[in-house]
Amino acid sequence: MKTINxxxxxxxxxxxxxxxxxxxxKQLLESRTGAVLNLKTIADIDTTTKREVELGTTALVSDAxxxxxxxxxxxxxxxxxxxxxxxxxxxxALENKKHVVTANKALIAGYGNDLxxxxxxxLVDLAFEASVGGCMPIIxxxxxxxxxxxxxxxxxxxxxxxxxxxxxxxxxxxxxxxALKDAQELGYAEAxxxxxxxxxxxxxxxxxxxxxxxxxxxxxxxxxxxxxxxxTPVDIKLAKEFGYTxxxxxxxxxxxxxxxxxxxxxxxxxxxxxxxxxxxxxxxAIDADATGQTMLYGHxxxxxxxxxxxLSDIADIARNIISGIKRRVPILGYPEDNIKPVPILPMExxxxxxxxxxxxxxxxxxxxKISGILGENNISIKSVHQKGxxxxxxxxxxxxxxxxxxxxxxxxxxxxxxxxxxxGRPVVIRIEDTYQE
Amino acid sequence: MKTINxxxxxxxxxxxxxxxxxxxxKQLLESRTGAVLNLKTIADIDTTTKREVELGTTALVSDAxxxxxxxxxxxxxxxxxxxxxxxxxxxxALENKKHVVTANKALIAGYGNDLxxxxxxxLVDLAFEASVGGCMPIIxxxxxxxxxxxxxxxxxxxxxxxxxxxxxxxxxxxxxxxALKDAQELGYAEAxxxxxxxxxxxxxxxxxxxxxxxxxxxxxxxxxxxxxxxxTPVDIKLAKEFGYTxxxxxxxxxxxxxxxxxxxxxxxxxxxxxxxxxxxxxxxAIDADATGQTMLYGHxxxxxxxxxxxLSDIADIARNIISGIKRRVPILGYPEDNIKPVPILPMExxxxxxxxxxxxxxxxxxxxKISGILGENNISIKSVHQKGxxxxxxxxxxxxxxxxxxxxxxxxxxxxxxxxxxxGRPVVIRIEDTYQE
Numbered sequence: 051m052k053t054i055n056x057x058x059x060x061x062x063x064x065x066x067x068x069x070x071x072x073x074x075x076k077q078l079l080e081s082r083t084g085a086v087l088n089l090k091t092i093a094d095i096d097t098t099t100k101r102e103v104e105l106g107t108t109a110l111v112s113d114a115x116x117x118x119x120x121x122x123x124x125x126x127x128x129x130x131x132x133x134x135x136x137x138x139x140x141x142x143a144l145e146n147k148k149h150v151v152t153a154n155k156a157l158i159a160g161y162g163n164d165l166x167x168x169x170x171x172x173l174v175d176l177a178f179e180a181s182v183g184g185c186m187p188i189i190x191x192x193x194x195x196x197x198x199x200x201x202x203x204x205x206x207x208x209x210x211x212x213x214x215x216x217x218x219x220x221x222x223x224x225x226x227x228x229a230l231k232d233a234q235e236l237g238y239a240e241a242x243x244x245x246x247x248x249x250x251x252x253x254x255x256x257x258x259x260x261x262x263x264x265x266x267x268x269x270x271x272x273x274x275x276x277x278x279x280x281x282t283p284v285d286i287k288l289a290k291e292f293g294y295t296x297x298x299x300x301x302x303x304x305x306x307x308x309x310x311x312x313x314x315x316x317x318x319x320x321x322x323x324x325x326x327x328x329x330x331x332x333x334x335a336i337d338a339d340a341t342g343q344t345m346l347y348g349h350x351x352x353x354x355x356x357x358x359x360x361l362s363d364i365a366d367i368a369r370n371i372i373s374g375i376k377r378r379v380p381i382l383g384y385p386e387d388n389i390k391p392v393p394i395l396p397m398e399x400x401x402x403x404x405x406x407x408x409x410x411x412x413x414x415x416x417x418x419k420i421s422g423i424l425g426e427n428n429i430s431i432k433s434v435h436q437k438g439x440x441x442x443x444x445x446x447x448x449x450x451x452x453x454x455x456x457x458x459x460x461x462x463x464x465x466x467x468x469x470x471x472x473x474g475r476p477v478v479i480r481i482e483d484t485y486q487e
Numbered sequence: 488m489k490t491i492n493x494x495x496x497x498x499x500x501x502x503x504x505x506x507x508x509x510x511x512x513k514q515l516l517e518s519r520t521g522a523v524l525n526l527k528t529i530a531d532i533d534t535t536t537k538r539e540v541e542l543g544t545t546a547l548v549s550d551a552x553x554x555x556x557x558x559x560x561x562x563x564x565x566x567x568x569x570x571x572x573x574x575x576x577x578x579x580a581l582e583n584k585k586h587v588v589t590a591n592k593a594l595i596a597g598y599g600n601d602l603x604x605x606x607x608x609x610l611v612d613l614a615f616e617a618s619v620g621g622c623m624p625i626i627x628x629x630x631x632x633x634x635x636x637x638x639x640x641x642x643x644x645x646x647x648x649x650x651x652x653x654x655x656x657x658x659x660x661x662x663x664x665x666a667l668k669d670a671q672e673l674g675y676a677e678a679x680x681x682x683x684x685x686x687x688x689x690x691x692x693x694x695x696x697x698x699x700x701x702x703x704x705x706x707x708x709x710x711x712x713x714x715x716x717x718x719t720p721v722d723i724k725l726a727k728e729f730g731y732t733x734x735x736x737x738x739x740x741x742x743x744x745x746x747x748x749x750x751x752x753x754x755x756x757x758x759x760x761x762x763x764x765x766x767x768x769x770x771x772a773i774d775a776d777a778t779g780q781t782m783l784y785g786h787x788x789x790x791x792x793x794x795x796x797x798l799s800d801i802a803d804i805a806r807n808i809i810s811g812i813k814r815r816v817p818i819l820g821y822p823e824d825n826i827k828p829v830p831i832l833p834m835e836x837x838x839x840x841x842x843x844x845x846x847x848x849x850x851x852x853x854x855x856k857i858s859g860i861l862g863e864n865n866i867s868i869k870s871v872h873q874k875g876x877x878x879x880x881x882x883x884x885x886x887x888x889x890x891x892x893x894x895x896x897x898x899x900x901x902x903x904x905x906x907x908x909x910x911g912r913p914v915v916i917r918i919e920d921t922y923q924e
Binding site for chain 1: 785
């Protein structure tokens, strides 16, 4: 049986998970792939902390070059994270003609186009199933299963931390800060939680999905990103009364000559299966022209779910090596020459429906004033609700709009804020309720 | 660009869908696979009915041998259905060294082991992504994505007809016969609906999934099968009161030296995401040791969703041909030599929880009598409810059991039926409420 040598760079949570699976599932992997997947070397600056893996003949070294430059190693797994040293190591590994498997979404989202070119020039594979949706086979689905489909839209819950926090606020009525603290205590959120809760992690993943879905260059910088810091129990409760759930969604839609790509808290109706995705679970709903609506659901993070995805990439590459081939499926699903830049719609140009909550002064004419400004800006209101009790002379007024343009909405809200009819900043949450099976 | 010639056997609903995608998505498929996927010939006994596909240079012939024996054809798609002529054609095609793609679950479930051997002996591929779960990439997930996982259990909604009927009964309170008639009028159910509603179609699919999940020979005949004919609005309503939904589930679980494989109406709690899968949608939940719970959701049938899955198989084979290889992934996920028969647990040996509904005589001592017989048979009852009104001197009594053995339950129910305490056959529905993320 052919032996395929594997090296791991970075022996943290995911690295340990990958090592564990390679060791514990040795026999299963041999039985499935027909190859011995031998974990030859692991490199990490910390070679002393005891990890719960029986290393056996595997070397643990502090010098990454002992992996990157080892002529016997076929596949290198990068589980360091971040965009500096990980990038440098991956570039060197690709240049050394190693196949590379990574779970690093920030790196792929930020530098993927260049890395793909280097992999192409060196005739090796670069695989990143674990970078989006943890154990869910979303990359494989887009690259291989949906080949005969035009992907009309994707909406996805891609960050377990945010989804845990929103679920917590929704179920317990906790405030955002309490829910975040709870998530931190449970290990779902980092001490510095911005990457997750401000939506950046979700945007990284959306950039990758959009590229694979539409055969476009990876474009992170033009994605609109808004996190969940301003979501209050009040809005979640009101949303529920209207039959909606609030989720942090990554939304990608294709149009004639551009795509939509945006990350923000979104109100979705109960008819959308994403509304049932609770706690730290992730899900990706895809509307494609042949399949109709489909959804993948599962753990989007964590040691073993992530390691499972890394192993699926390793097995794919191993099966290629056994067959004597490489680069069987293009890295981004389309041959590099067919991948073009596709512009992302500027947010001001977006048309969607909106939920507004104003803290309105409780005196006559205020509603007429607000409605008037909205009307002058072409925003037509589907329903108006005075919800909750008067506090400090103000009453909460909720409006649900018909489809309107983001630019109109931002202009109208600025004008409304300048009047003395409302206090504070109005709450704006975009609505997606076009879900159809 | 290399041209790969494709032939289709059977120009009915799915065949038309496949032809449509090959024609309409010609450019997309070329861009993705780097090959021209040329639909050379379609064979069907009916060559006159007009189908909504522009055939162009594609020949439509009545003699299947013109496809099977054409030396220029590389891939043959079988969309005839059934187990007689389709089997004969597939065998001939494999012997002629053609790769075969089929959506035929009855055939794979019934004769898959033999077909796999013939494909192996002739060094060609046999692919059947469309046979289970329509457009959902479940075969690919089991063969490729979950390679490093032991699959602990699968529970799945695999028949859109049954799920439509159960949803209809649940939402409208329709009786079974009315819901079936409605499904027939909408085209979800056949005029002769037994294959669907008696659970056989679901069992075919479970036989295939079990094989792929556990590396075992396909075993259809030992699967326990019970359909949905006896499900009443009363039981669905009562289930709801206890927090359960009733679904026709395919359940596959692995044990030390055997598997469970059963198809029957099942009560599942709201914590199980399958409970939200409504109407004709399908879903497959998999609990694997590294990934934890995952779920695929989508259309399990229909022209275009099925055709989309067929095309994913065609693209896979095309990518192999382009790379100059074949049989890159073993047909059943494991090399043929590693596939062993694994016994299926006889139903009498099953341990699970039960819902019972008795039409009990409304006089003193009846409850004691029923409980007594259950107790004598080791069945311990978690809760007892007298639900609904007295009718003809009988009151409905519902009991939910703790875990008990199927053999004990059947024995106890027989004994209870023999007493004068109850009228008619008690209703028994098995409960699955061990769902954990």
